[in-house]
Amino acid sequence: MVVRMRANRSKTGMRRSHAAISSKHVSKCSCGANYISHRACQECGKYNGRMVIDIVARTKREQRRTKKRTTEMRASGRDTGEAKEKETTAKK
Numbered sequence: 001m002v003v004r005m006r007a008n009r010s011k012t013g014m015r016r017s018h019a020a021i022s023s024k025h026v027s028k029c030s031c032g033a034n035y036i037s038h039r040a041c042q043e044c045g046k047y048n049g050r051m052v053i054d055i056v057a058r059t060k061r062e063q064r065r066t067k068k069r070t071t072e073m074r075a076s077g078r079d080t081g082e083a084k085e086k087e088t089t090a091k092k
């Protein structure tokens with residue numbers, strides 16, 4: 001029995017000729033970190049020499065969120081990864 005709509009190897013290859021993943025265009029920022037071009041630098045928050053992301057505010061926000069998350073985890077009774085690390089270090 002022959003499947004009428006089945007694509008042969010040649011047709012499959014033709015379709016997939018455009019499916020390759022291209023590498024991301026990475027550039028070097030003035031701060032020394034690598035960043036993806038046409039995107040703001042994740043390290044210093046600059047784009048084209050001008051501040052776009054408020055790095056200080058972002059780090060503060062992240063710290064606040066991690067703190068909140070850990071307190072919630074402790075409150076719910078699940079042990080966090082931090083507690084385990086402390087135990088292992090205490091044993092040593």
Ligand SMILES: [Zn+2]
Pocket residue numbers: 029030031032033041042043044045046
């Ligand atoms: Zn930068």
